[in-house]
Amino acid sequence: MTEIALATGPAGGAVLAPRRRFIALRRLAAHRSFQIGLCLVLLLAVAAIFAPVITGIDPSAMKVRLRFKPPSEAFPFGTDSFGRDVLTRVLYGARVSLWIGLVVAVMSGVCGAVIGVLAAQFRRLDAPLMRLMDALMSFPAILLALGITAALGPRMESVIIALTVAYVPAGARIVRASALVVRELDYVQAARIAGASDLRIMFRHILPNSVSPLLVQMTFVFAYSILAEAALSFLGVGVQPPTASWGNIIAEGRDYATEAWWVMLFPGLGISLAALGLNLLGDGLRDVLDPRLKSG
Amino acid sequence: MTASSLVSIEDLTVQFRTDRGWTTAIEGVSFDVAEGDCVGVxxxxxxxxxVTALSMLRLHARGTSRFARGSVRYGGQDLLRAPERTLRQIRGRDIAMVFQDPMSSLNPVLTICDQISETLCLHQGVSRAAARQRAIELLDLVRIPDASRRVDEYPHRLSGGMRQRVMIAIAIACRPRLLIADEPTTALDVTIQAQILELLRDLRAELGMAVMLISHDLGVIAEFARRVIVMYAGRIVEDAPVDVLFRAPRHPYTEGLMASMPALEGGAGRLYAIPGRIPDADEPIAGCRFGPRCAHVEAICQAAAPELVAIGATHRVRCTPRTRTSGTS
Amino acid sequence: MxxxxxxxxxxxxxxxxxxxxxxxxxxxxxxxxxxxxxxxxxxxxxxxxxxxxxxxxxxxxxxxxxxxxxxxxxxxxxxxxxxxxxxxxxxxxxxxxxxxxxxxxxxxxxxxxxxxxxxxxxxxxxxxxxxxxxxxxxxxxxxxxxxxxxxxxxxxxxxxxxxxxxxxxxxxxxxxxxxxxxxxxxxxxxxxxxxxxxxxxxxxxxxxxxxxxxxxxxxxxxxHRVAVMYAGSIVEVAPKDVLYEKPQHPYTQALLDAVPRPDPARVRPQVIGGEVPSLLVPPPGCRFHTRCPHAMPRCRVDIPVLRETGDGRQTACHLYEGPSVIPSAARDLPRSAHGASSAGDPSLRSG
Incomplete structure (x- = not known):
C-alpha cells in the first residue's frame, strides 16, 4: 500500500505521503472488543442461517413421549413441554429474533437519518419534527411498542413496526445533532457557493458525514430490539407460537421453570450473548468512528 | 552551557504510540535555560x-507517549524521573506555563478570583481574603483595567486578550523562575499580540524570571527572545543568539524559513518557497530529515544523520556540510 | 472602464x-x-x-x-x-x-x-x-x-x-x-x-x-490595493505601496506598528492600548476613537466617512478632512480635488 508519487506541476516537488487507506477498518480490525463482539454476532448469525443443516429436526415436531427430557446427547438442550427439541427451537428462534433486531435497527436507522437530516437542513421543519420525536421519546420504548403491537395485532410485522417507531427518535436526534455541525462546515458552504441543491447538499455532504454516531447507535438498537422482542413475546403480544422466537420460548418455559430449567436457560443465553456481542461491536465502532468519546 | 543554568535538558527523546507502533516525536533535544534567560523556540x-515544552513538566499524554531517553535537570533533580508529588510542587510554583488557547485553559464556571486563588492556595497556603487581595494585585500587574471589579467576573465575559492576561496572572502568581509560553499570542489579533508580548517583556524584567517562548512566528521570536532554538521534524537544527541567527543563519532550513517569509517592508513578486512538505514523524528518511527539501543537499547528508555541532561559543548547527566547512558563507 | x-x-x-x-x-x-x-x-x-x-x-x-x-x-x-x-x-x-x-x-x-x-x-x-x-x-x-x-x-x-x-x-x-x-x-x-x-x-x-x-x-x-477594516467599516483603502509606506489612518499605523518583524535590532514603536469595541454597543462617532492617540472631541460625535486624500487613497478620519486640523502636515500629499488641504502623516507615526 506504499506508493510515492512525484509532482511535475508549477510548484514542483509536491511529494505525497505514502498511501494510507482503510485506516478506520484497520483500527476496527485491531480493536479487541470489536473482535470479540464480531465473533459472537457472526457465530449466532451463522447458527441461525444454517439452523436446518445443524439440527435437521422440525422445530414444531412434537413428541409427547419425550416431554421435559433434560439435556442429553440426543437433545443437547433438552426438550420442552411438547417434547420439541429446545436446541432446534433456539436455533430457529435466533432466526426470528436476530431478523427482528436487524430489521428494526436498519429501519429505525434509515428513518432517523432522513428525519434528522431534514430537520437540520430545513430549519422550518425542525421544530415540528423534533416535537414529534420528543413526544415519541417521552414514552418508555417498551410501553410504546406494547401499545402499538396491541393495536396492530400480535404478529412479527407488528413487533418490527412498533420497535422501529420506538427507536426512531433517538436516531433522529443523533443525526440532527451532528448534521447541524456538519452543515456549517466549509465544504458544505463550498457546495452552496457552487449552487448545489438542497438534496445534493443533504445526501452527498451532510448525511455521509453525520451517520457515524448513528451506526454506533444502530448496533445498540439491534441489541435492544432483541431484548424488547423477548419482552413483548413474553407478555404475549409478540411473535406467536408455534413460530419460535427467543422471547416466546422463554414465555412457554416459564411455567415449568423449576422442573425444566433448560427450556428457559438456553434462549436466555442466546439473548445475553447477542446483546453482549452487539454491545462490544458498538463500543468498538464508537471508539474508532467517534474519537471524541475515546477513552485514554 | 552556562554555569548558572536553571533547567538543563539533555538528549530528550519522546515517542508517541500510533497504529504502527512507537514513532519518535522529538529526538536528542538538548539545551539549557539560564537563570533569567529569554529563549525562543x-x-x-x-x-x-x-512536545518539548510539555515534556519538561512531564505533562505529556500518559499511555500514548513515553520518554525513550534523556533527562530534564532542575534544582538537582531529574524531572523525568522525580516522583509525581515533587513535580506537582514544581509545576506552577517554580515552572509555570501559558498556553495558546486562553479559553479552554480557564474553567468557565469559576470566577477569575477563584482560579487565581486556587494556584495561590495550592502552593502558598494563603487565606481566602489574602488570596483575593493578591489576585487583584496580580490583575493589576498584568494591566487589566479595573482589576477589583474584574476579579469577580467569569472568563466568558472577558475578551481573548484579557483571558490571556488572566492566564499570565495565574502563571506568575507564585513568582516562577521559568515561564514557558506556548504560542501565547497565536490566537490573538495583531495589536493585542503586541500588547501581550510587551507585557511578557515587562514582567520578565520586573520579576527576573526566565521565559521560554514557543512560536511558529519568526517575527514574534525576533522581537522577544535573546536566544533562539530552531526545530525541524523533532530535532534542534540550529541554536544561536537572536542577532546572530537573524543576521547570519547557518542551517539551510533556517535560511529557507527566513527567505520564505513575505516582508512587510515591501518586495513584490514570487516568494522563495521551500519545496516539498514537512515529513510525518514516522516517515523513513535516510540521514538528514531536511535533506529531501534542502537546496544544498549532498551525498554525505543522506549517508548519516547530522549531529548538532557547536560552531562557536553560543552557536550550534545540525548540518554536516555547514559544520564541516564552517567559515564559508 | x-x-x-x-x-x-x-x-x-x-x-x-x-x-x-x-x-x-x-x-x-x-x-x-x-x-x-x-x-x-x-x-x-x-x-x-x-x-x-x-x-x-x-x-x-x-x-x-x-x-x-x-x-x-x-x-x-x-x-x-x-x-x-x-x-x-x-x-x-x-x-x-x-x-x-x-x-x-x-x-x-x-x-x-x-x-x-x-x-x-x-x-x-x-x-x-x-x-x-x-x-x-x-x-x-x-x-x-x-x-x-x-x-x-x-x-x-x-x-x-x-x-x-x-x-x-x-x-x-x-x-x-x-x-x-x-x-x-x-x-x-x-x-x-x-x-x-x-x-x-x-x-x-x-x-x-x-x-x-x-x-x-x-x-x-x-x-494591488488594500482596504483596512475596523469594527465593520473600511477606515482606509489605498494602493498597497501607498498604504504600507505612508499609512494615514491612525488605526492602519497602529496595525503596521504592531506587526512583529524578523529583525531583532528594530526599535519597537509604542504599542497601542485598548481592544476592539463590542459591535453590540459600538462607541458613538469614530469607532476607533477609544484607542486613537489623536482622538479629538469631534471624533466622539461624528462618524468619519471615506474621502479621497490623494495618491488614489481614501481615508475615513477627521484628521484628514478640515484645513484647520493639522495645518503643518500637508507636505506629503498633493491637495485633493476639492481644495481642502490634506493632512500628512509624519507627525502621527510614532515609530
Whole structure:
C-alpha cells in the first residue's frame, strides 16, 4: 500500500505521503472488543442461517413421549413441554429474533437519518419534527411498542413496526445533532457557493458525514430490539407460537421453570450473548468512528 | 552551557504510540535555560516544539507517549524521573506555563478570583481574603483595567486578550523562575499580540524570571527572545543568539524559513518557497530529515544523520556540510 | 472602464439577528456602509482584526449571506434586491471561494477528484470523460500528481489540501475568487508555496481576487490595493505601496506598528492600548476613537466617512478632512480635488 508519487506541476516537488487507506477498518480490525463482539454476532448469525443443516429436526415436531427430557446427547438442550427439541427451537428462534433486531435497527436507522437530516437542513421543519420525536421519546420504548403491537395485532410485522417507531427518535436526534455541525462546515458552504441543491447538499455532504454516531447507535438498537422482542413475546403480544422466537420460548418455559430449567436457560443465553456481542461491536465502532468519546 | 543554568535538558527523546507502533516525536533535544534567560523556540507543525515544552513538566499524554531517553535537570533533580508529588510542587510554583488557547485553559464556571486563588492556595497556603487581595494585585500587574471589579467576573465575559492576561496572572502568581509560553499570542489579533508580548517583556524584567517562548512566528521570536532554538521534524537544527541567527543563519532550513517569509517592508513578486512538505514523524528518511527539501543537499547528508555541532561559543548547527566547512558563507 | 469593474460594492450594511443578554432578539451590526470596487485581474486585500467584518463581506460577495442594506454588483449584475436569485445563478460559475481551513473545506468522504469536480457536476455542462480530464488538468495546474484524484483528503498534508481547494475553485474557470485567509492555517514554509501558486494562477488566467487576511506581510506580497477594516467599516483603502509606506489612518499605523518583524535590532514603536469595541454597543462617532492617540472631541460625535486624500487613497478620519486640523502636515500629499488641504502623516507615526 506504499506508493510515492512525484509532482511535475508549477510548484514542483509536491511529494505525497505514502498511501494510507482503510485506516478506520484497520483500527476496527485491531480493536479487541470489536473482535470479540464480531465473533459472537457472526457465530449466532451463522447458527441461525444454517439452523436446518445443524439440527435437521422440525422445530414444531412434537413428541409427547419425550416431554421435559433434560439435556442429553440426543437433545443437547433438552426438550420442552411438547417434547420439541429446545436446541432446534433456539436455533430457529435466533432466526426470528436476530431478523427482528436487524430489521428494526436498519429501519429505525434509515428513518432517523432522513428525519434528522431534514430537520437540520430545513430549519422550518425542525421544530415540528423534533416535537414529534420528543413526544415519541417521552414514552418508555417498551410501553410504546406494547401499545402499538396491541393495536396492530400480535404478529412479527407488528413487533418490527412498533420497535422501529420506538427507536426512531433517538436516531433522529443523533443525526440532527451532528448534521447541524456538519452543515456549517466549509465544504458544505463550498457546495452552496457552487449552487448545489438542497438534496445534493443533504445526501452527498451532510448525511455521509453525520451517520457515524448513528451506526454506533444502530448496533445498540439491534441489541435492544432483541431484548424488547423477548419482552413483548413474553407478555404475549409478540411473535406467536408455534413460530419460535427467543422471547416466546422463554414465555412457554416459564411455567415449568423449576422442573425444566433448560427450556428457559438456553434462549436466555442466546439473548445475553447477542446483546453482549452487539454491545462490544458498538463500543468498538464508537471508539474508532467517534474519537471524541475515546477513552485514554 | 552556562554555569548558572536553571533547567538543563539533555538528549530528550519522546515517542508517541500510533497504529504502527512507537514513532519518535522529538529526538536528542538538548539545551539549557539560564537563570533569567529569554529563549525562543521556533518551528512549524511537527517540529516538536510543544512536545518539548510539555515534556519538561512531564505533562505529556500518559499511555500514548513515553520518554525513550534523556533527562530534564532542575534544582538537582531529574524531572523525568522525580516522583509525581515533587513535580506537582514544581509545576506552577517554580515552572509555570501559558498556553495558546486562553479559553479552554480557564474553567468557565469559576470566577477569575477563584482560579487565581486556587494556584495561590495550592502552593502558598494563603487565606481566602489574602488570596483575593493578591489576585487583584496580580490583575493589576498584568494591566487589566479595573482589576477589583474584574476579579469577580467569569472568563466568558472577558475578551481573548484579557483571558490571556488572566492566564499570565495565574502563571506568575507564585513568582516562577521559568515561564514557558506556548504560542501565547497565536490566537490573538495583531495589536493585542503586541500588547501581550510587551507585557511578557515587562514582567520578565520586573520579576527576573526566565521565559521560554514557543512560536511558529519568526517575527514574534525576533522581537522577544535573546536566544533562539530552531526545530525541524523533532530535532534542534540550529541554536544561536537572536542577532546572530537573524543576521547570519547557518542551517539551510533556517535560511529557507527566513527567505520564505513575505516582508512587510515591501518586495513584490514570487516568494522563495521551500519545496516539498514537512515529513510525518514516522516517515523513513535516510540521514538528514531536511535533506529531501534542502537546496544544498549532498551525498554525505543522506549517508548519516547530522549531529548538532557547536560552531562557536553560543552557536550550534545540525548540518554536516555547514559544520564541516564552517567559515564559508 | 466600467467593463473592467468586476465587483462593485456600495454602502453595504449587514446585521445579524442574535439573542441578547436576556434572550430577546438584538441586531448585531457587523458591516457599516462598506464600499469598494475590484477590477479585472486585480487583487484587493481586505485586512483587519477579528470582528472587523472582513470575512462576512467576503461571504456576501459569493451569495452566502444576503446583506441588509446597500448594493453589490458582480459582473455588472446586482445580486442584491429583487433579481438576486436569478443574477446569482447567472454569475455563479464565474465566482469562487477559497477557505481558510483546508481540513474543513473538503468533504472527507469524497475522493479528491469528486470534490474538485463538484462545481462541474452541479453546473452539469460536461461529459464524464471531459470532466475527468478536466480534474487531471486542474490537479496539474495546482502542482499535484494526476493520480491524486483517486485519493481521499486525509491522505494529504495541509498545504496539499489547500492546493486541492484551489483546484476546485478553478474548476469552472472563474473570473473572481474570494480567498478568505487562504494561508493563515498553513505553516510558514507552506504559505509561500500557496501564495506563489495564487499569484501564478492570476498571471495565467487574469483572475481577480478579494484577498481577506490578517497577516499584513502576506497581504503586501499578493495584493494591488488594500482596504483596512475596523469594527465593520473600511477606515482606509489605498494602493498597497501607498498604504504600507505612508499609512494615514491612525488605526492602519497602529496595525503596521504592531506587526512583529524578523529583525531583532528594530526599535519597537509604542504599542497601542485598548481592544476592539463590542459591535453590540459600538462607541458613538469614530469607532476607533477609544484607542486613537489623536482622538479629538469631534471624533466622539461624528462618524468619519471615506474621502479621497490623494495618491488614489481614501481615508475615513477627521484628521484628514478640515484645513484647520493639522495645518503643518500637508507636505506629503498633493491637495485633493476639492481644495481642502490634506493632512500628512509624519507627525502621527510614532515609530
Amino acid at each position: 521556533v518551528g512549524e507543525s511537527g517540529s516538536g516544539k510543544s | 466600467a467593463d473592467d469593474v468586476l465587483v462593485e460594492v456600495r454602502d453595504l450594511d449587514m446585521a445579524f439577528k442574535i439573542k441578547g443578554q436576556r434572550g430577546q432578539p438584538t441586531m448585531l451590526h457587523v458591516l457599516h456602509k462598506l464600499s469598494f470596487d475590484i477590477g479585472r485581474g486585480e487583487t484587493l486585500g481586505l485586512v483587519g482584526e477579528s470582528g472587523s467584518g472582513k470575512s462576512t463581506a467576503g461571504r456576501i460577495l459569493v451569495g452566502l449571506f444576503e446583506p441588509t442594506g446597500g448594493s453589490v454588483k458582480l459582473f455588472g449584475r446586482p445580486i442584491t434586491g429583487p433579481e438576486r436569485r436569478a443574477n446569482l445563478a447567472a454569475v455563479r460559475s464565474r465566482l469562487q471561494f477559497v477557505f481558510q481551513d483546508p481540513h474543513a473545506a473538503l468533504n472527507p468522504r469524497l475522493r479528491v477528484g469528486d470534490s474538485i469536480a463538484e462545481p462541474i457536476d452541479i453546473a452539469g455542462t460536461m461529459s464524464r470523460r471531459d470532466r475527468n480530464d478536466r480534474v487531471k488538468e486542474l490537479l496539474e495546474m495546482v502542482g499535484l500528481p494526476r493520480d491524486s484524484a483517486e485519493r481521499f483528503p486525509h491522505e494529504f498534508s495541509g498545504g496539499q489540501r489547500q492546493r486541492i481547494v484551489i483546484a476546485r475553485a478553478l474548476a469552472l474557470a472563474p473570473a473572481f475568487i474570494v480567498c478568505d485567509e487562504p494561508v493563515s492555517a498553513l505553516d510558514v514554509s507552506m504559505q509561500a508555496q500557496i501564495i506563489n501558486l495564487l499569484m501564478d494562477l492570476q498571471a495565467r488566467f487574469g483572475l481577480s481576487y478579494l484577498f481577506i487576511a490578517h497577516d499584513l506581510a502576506v497581504v503586501r506580497a499578493v495584493t
